[in-house]
Structures are given as structure tokens and as C-alpha cells.
Amino acid sequence: MRAMVYRGPYRIRVEDKPMPVIEHPNDAIVRVTLAAICGSDLHLFHGMIPDTRVGTTFGHEFIGVVEEVGSSVQNLQRGDRVMVPFNIFCGSCFFCARGLQSNCHNVNANATAVGAIYGYSHTAGGYDGGQSEFVRVPFADVGPSLIPDWMHDEDAVLLTDALATGYFGAQLGDIAEGDVVLVLGAGPIGLFAAKSAWLMGAGRVIVVDHLEYRLAKARDFAHAETYNFAEYDDIVVHMKKITDHLGADVVIDAVGAEADGGFLQHVTASKLKMQGGSPIALNWAIDSVRKGGTVSVMGAYGPVYSAIKFGDAVNKGLTLRMNQCPVKRQWPRLFEHVKNGYLTPRDIVTHRIPLEHIADGYHIFSAKLDDCIKPLIIPNAS
Amino acid sequence: MAYTADKPPLPLSTDELRARIPGWGVDLDPANRPSVPRERFDPTLNGARWDFPERQPEKLPRERSVEHKFLTPVFGTSCPTRGVSGAIRKYAYRHHSEARIRHWLLLIVGDRVESLGSSLRSFATLRPDKPATGLRTELSHRGLRSRLGKGRADVKHHPLDPVIVLTPWVLRAGGVYVLARALARKRRG
Numbered sequence: 101m102r103a104m105v106y107r108g109p110y111r112i113r114v115e116d117k118p119m120p121v122i123e124h125p126n127d128a129i130v131r132v133t134l135a136a137i138c139g140s141d142l143h144l145f146h147g148m149i150p151d152t153r154v155g156t157t158f159g160h161e162f163i164g165v166v167e168e169v170g171s172s173v174q175n176l177q178r179g180d181r182v183m184v185p186f187n188i189f190c191g192s193c194f195f196c197a198r199g200l201q202s203n204c205h206n207v208n209a210n211a212t213a214v215g216a217i218y219g220y221s222h223t224a225g226g227y228d229g230g231q232s233e234f235v236r237v238p239f240a241d242v243g244p245s246l247i248p249d250w251m252h253d254e255d256a257v258l259l260t261d262a263l264a265t266g267y268f269g270a271q272l273g274d275i276a277e278g279d280v281v282l283v284l285g286a287g288p289i290g291l292f293a294a295k296s297a298w299l300m301g302a303g304r305v306i307v308v309d310h311l312e313y314r315l316a317k318a319r320d321f322a323h324a325e326t327y328n329f330a331e332y333d334d335i336v337v338h339m340k341k342i343t344d345h346l347g348a349d350v351v352i353d354a355v356g357a358e359a360d361g362g363f364l365q366h367v368t369a370s371k372l373k374m375q376g377g378s379p380i381a382l383n384w385a386i387d388s389v390r391k392g393g394t395v396s397v398m399g400a401y402g403p404v405y406s407a408i409k410f411g412d413a414v415n416k417g418l419t420l421r422m423n424q425c426p427v428k429r430q431w432p433r434l435f436e437h438v439k440n441g442y443l444t445p446r447d448i449v450t451h452r453i454p455l456e457h458i459a460d461g462y463h464i465f466s467a468k469l470d471d472c473i474k475p476l477i478i479p480n481a482s
Numbered sequence: 483m484a485y486t487a488d489k490p491p492l493p494l495s496t497d498e499l500r501a502r503i504p505g506w507g508v509d510l511d512p513a514n515r516p517s518v519p520r521e522r523f524d525p526t527l528n529g530a531r532w533d534f535p536e537r538q539p540e541k542l543p544r545e546r547s548v549e550h551k552f553l554t555p556v557f558g559t560s561c562p563t564r565g566v567s568g569a570i571r572k573y574a575y576r577h578h579s580e581a582r583i584r585h586w587l588l589l590i591v592g593d594r595v596e597s598l599g600s601s602l603r604s605f606a607t608l609r610p611d612k613p614a615t616g617l618r619t620e621l622s623h624r625g626l627r628s629r630l631g632k633g634r635a636d637v638k639h640h641p642l643d644p645v646i647v648l649t650p651w652v653l654r655a656g657g658v659y660v661l662a663r664a665l666a667r668k669r670r671g
């Protein structure tokens with residue numbers, strides 16, 4: 101089968117790989133019909149996540165058709181059209197039993213500090229991902245759901261991560277009616293977080309980025325007030341000015357490990373890998389939120405240290421909330437929102453790229469060329 | 483204002499927001515928010531019919547975090563450890579917990595050793611590695627126009643990308659040159 105393969109930092113290609121096989125009685129093999137590249141994949145692509153092995157296939161956002169099921173699978177059969185949450189989870193451990201599906205303890209042998217994610221390095225379990233023609237799906241009775249007939253494939257693939265994560269990010273903000281919500285980052289996660297904040301009753305939604313085309317999207321897709329941080333000497337001061345010097349009630353970090361806006365921090369983290377991630381956006385979040393406010397961190401960071409201004413968070417009495425999104429837990433409610441038209445995920449798709457040209461997709465998305473917001477990947481076999 | 487007790491007024495009232503934004507406030511009630519409260523005990527939630535999953539056979543010795551009691555019942559089988567990078571990785575897993583920075587730094591060293599070795603080996607195949615991939619889109623997808631005159635903050639460090647990408651290749655080429663020269667000397671001498 102054809103699959104995207106990691107060769108080293110900044111290097112990927114498409115190769116012939118052996119078909120995945122059933123390794124466990126509750127596995128399924130899924131033929132991928134649509135996949136996506138996520139901002140998280142860029143951290144892998146840039147070599148920022150430890151134990152990313154040459155030969156790994158990335159891709160944790162995908163939908164497809166069940167090709168084969170293991171002997172204990174009861175909920176799925178060959179031919180079913182399924183959407184697969186980016187988390188791999190057992191459904192029965194201490195964490196799964198409490199709804200923390202992104203923190204499952206039975207699926208990641210390599211680390212206890214993170215659950216398992218498709219195609220996300222050995223640090224996240226050593227599973228191959230869905231930017232390929234076929235993929236192994238563990239716990240087929242637990243993770244995947246049938247795609248409802250009314251749902252568009254592009255909406256379904258965005259529900260496997262980006263939409264669920266943005267919506268989850270807004271929830272972790274504990275938004276109360278009339279709250280001022282600041283979203284850092286106008287990528288897919290930030291756009292969906294901003295849009296979701298309104299559903300939770302936000303009174304004002306502000307989005308900050310430095311890419312003008314993405315801010316334009318935040319204005320018309322997410323009804324947000326926007327600011328380009330590159331136009332301000334100090335964006336934190338500006339955030340104070342526009343909130344009557346109070347700060348935002350809630351700040352959502354939808355940027356993560358490769359945040360820009362400070363040359364030294366960006367280069368030491370993203371280029372030289374001396375920090376687990378660039379702390380710029382998270383520090384802006386801590387500084388821009390009001391005392392007693394909440395910071396919700398959706399941005400991903402590596403396991404090594406980052407220079408976070410922790411003292412300020414303590415002294416301001418902040419609540420810091422964060423996690424990988426437990427995707428499937430969001431689905432019943434999100435299906436309603438998509439059906440009602442309150443959330444329209446596929447509006448942010450800008451590029452549809454054949455699997456054979458996935459290296460182009462990574463570069464376009466990484467360098468933010470051609471007004472790219474969300475690239476989808478179309479496998480050959482589909 | 484921050485200096486007095488009341489919250490600053492909103493630019494639009496909540497009634498105006500409800501009228502303008504589809505779905506405004508439908509999840510105002512925390513009961514409608516799927517991740518509130520954070521933990522909800524419900525072992526039947528996920529469709530699992532087991533207390534503890536059946537164990538996936540360990541066909542090859544599988545490295546694991548020393549913070550786990552045992553190998554997890556299900557694990558990834560992509561890219562088993564091999565060669566020098568594999569030895570480094572196995573050492574990192576066996577000797578250092580995730581709490582130790584050495585664990586992660588060794589894994590990063592393993593990554594660099596593997597990517598160096600596999601790119602060198604690729605030159606003995608029909609598909610030698612390129613220093614970076616996807617670069618043709620700089621031409622086909624408006625590389626310059628996407629960057630220039632847009633006030634982008636990241637353009638400042640983009641010139642570093644070629645340096646970051648090419649430095650290991652210069653080192654590789656240097657290594658190959660030194661090795662070749664040493665071999666040639668040996669043969670002559």
C-alpha cells in the first residue's frame with residue numbers, strides 16, 4: 101500500500117509499505133478515504149517530538165471504510181463507513197472509565213505522560229497513522245463511530261480532531277455568560293475554539309494571530325474581533341487596553357510549540373529544539389488573562405522543559421486547564437451542532453491534496469503558503 | 483473598569499448576540515457541555531466488554547517506560563528499534579524514567595542518529611533523500627507572494643530554515659569527505 105513516511109526533520113515522502121495486520125483481537129483494518137494534516141503534525145515534521153522514528157506514517161485525522169475486523173470485534177463489520185477519533189483508547193482503564201479517553205493507560209507502552217495517538221511518534225505509542233491507504237485501528241469496538249448518513253465526509257474528518265479540540269478548548273475555559281474570551285492562534289483549532297466560545301455564551305471573542313488571511317477568516321467564520329500581533333510592539337499591553345485594563349476572562353492557547361512573536365524563544369524551541377516548545381503564546385495567555393481568570397491550553401508542547409512564567413500564574417490566581425482532547429466524548433453534542441448548522445467545520449478547508457503529493461501539503465501548511473488553513477489528504481485507493 | 487467593581491459593558495448585549503450569531507448560548511448551561519465535569523465515572527460509556535483488555539502478543543521485544551508496571555496490553559508496532567539508534571532508544575527507556583531530562587535528550591539523540599544514518603544509506607538506493615521536501619510548492623503555491631509585504635512575524639526567521647536544514651547535510655558531506663580522504667591515504671600509504 102502507499103503511505104506517507106517520515107525520513108527525518110523537514111523530510112517526508114510516499115512509499116510502498118506492507119499492509120497493516122490485525123495484531124489484537126479487537127483491532128480493525130480501515131481503508132482510509134479521507135485524511136488531514138494537523139498543526140500537531142507540523143511539530144513532528146520539524147523534528148520536535150522525541151522518538152519520532154524514520155519510517156513512521158503520520159496522520160491522526162482520518163475516516164474510512166472497515167476492511168477487516170479482529171475476532172472479538174462486535175460493533176463494526178467489513179464495509180462500515182467509520183470516523184476514528186485521534187485518540188487510541190481501551191475504554192476500560194481508570195482513565196477511560198472517567199471519560200479521560202485521551203489519557204488511556206493501556207495503549208501507550210512508551211510513556212505514561214501521554215495517551216496514545218495515531219501516527220504521533222513512539223512517545224505517543226508507536227502506532228502508524230492514517231495518511232496512507234490503510235491503517236490499523238486498535239479497540240475497534242471502542243474508538244470509531246459510524247458516519248451518520250447526513251454527515252459530509254469533510255465534516256466527519258474534521259470531527260476526528262480539529263473541531264472536537266476547538267470545542268473542547270472552549271469548554272476548558274469554563275466560559276460564563278458575557279465573558280471576554282481571547283483566542284491566541286487563528287489556525288483550525290483557534291477558529292473552532294472561537295466559534296465554540298459563542299455557543300457557550302461568550303460576550304466578546306477576540307482572536308490574535310499574525311497571518312492576515314487567517315484573521316480575515318476569524319472575522320467572517322467565527323464573528324471574532326481580531327488583532328495582528330505583528331502590528332503591536334507589545335500585544336499584551338494592547339489586550340489590556342481593549343479590556344479596560346482588566347484582561348480577558350478566559351484565554352485559549354491554540355498555538356502551541358512553535359509560537360512566533362519572539363525571535364529568541366521561537367528559535368531556541370522550534371529550530372534548535374532546546375525547549376519542549378516555544379512558550380511565547382502560553383506566556384501571552386498568562387499575561388493577558390485577568391486575575392482569577394482561566395487559561396485553556398490546546399496548543400501542544402513537547403515533553404522537555406519550556407520557559408513558562410509560572411510565578412505570574414500563581415500570583416494572578418489563575419486556573420490553568422489543558423489536555424489532549426477526548427474526542428469521542430464530544431461527538432454526540434457536536435453532531436447536533438453540525439446538524440443544526442451552528443458549527444460548519446468544512447468551511448475552513450482550503451486545500452485537497454492527493455496522498456502522492458503529501459510532501460507538498462506539509463510544506464504549504466508549514467510555511468503557511470497560498471492562504472492555507474486546513475489541508476485534506478485524499479488517498480489513492482479511495 | 484479594572485479599578486472599580488463592575489464588569490466593563492459589552493459592545494453588544496447578549497440579546498443582540500443571540501440574534502446575530504447562530505447557536506449563541508446553546509451550551510451556556512454546563513450540563514450541555516460534554517467535558518463538564520472533567521471526570522464522570524461510567525465504565526459502560528465506551529463499549530468495552532472487558533475489565534482488562536486481552537493482551538496483544540509481543541512478537542518482538544518491546545521497549546516500555548519504566549513508569550509502567552508492565553507492557554501495556556495493546557501497543558504500537560510501527561518501526562521496531564534497530565541499529566545504533568535502537569540501542570540508544572532502548573537504553574533511554576530502560577534506564578531513565580520520563581521524569582529525567584536525560585530520557586528525552588537521549589531519545590532526541592537517537593532520532594538524529596537514525597535520520598543521519600538512513601539518509602546516508604538512502605544514497606545507496608534509487609531514492610536518495612533530499613535535504614527538505616515539498617519545496618517545489620514555493621513556486622507553484624506563491625512562496626514569495628505569501629510571505630512578502632504581509633507583515634508576517636515568521637518571515638524574520640525563515641532565512642534560518644535553510645541553515646537548520648542544510649547544516650546536518652554539510653556535516654554529512656564533510657564526514658564523507660574526511661572518511662574518503664583517510665581511506666585514499668591508507669590505500670596510497
Ligand SMILES: NC(=O)c1ccc[n+]([C@@H]2O[C@H](COP(=O)([O-])OP(=O)(O)OC[C@H]3O[C@@H](n4cnc5c(N)ncnc54)[C@H](O)[C@@H]3O)[C@@H](O)[C@H]2O)c1
Binds near residue numbers: 140143329354424425
Ligand atoms: N490538545 C489537543 O488535543 C490538540 C489537538 C489538535 C491540535 N493541537 C495543537 O493545537 C495547536 C494549533 O493547531 P492548528 O492545527 O490550529 O495549527 P496551525 O499551525 O494551523 O495554527 C497555529 C496558528 O498560530 C499562529 N501563531 C503563531 N504564533 C502565535 C502567537 N504568538 N500568538 C498567536 N498566534 C500565533 C500561527 O500563525 C498559526 O495561524 C498546535 O500546537 C497543535 O499541536 C492540540
Ligand SMILES: [Zn+2]
Binds near residue numbers: 141261262
Ligand atoms: Zn491533531
Ligand SMILES: [Zn+2]
Binds near residue numbers: 189192193
Ligand atoms: Zn483506557
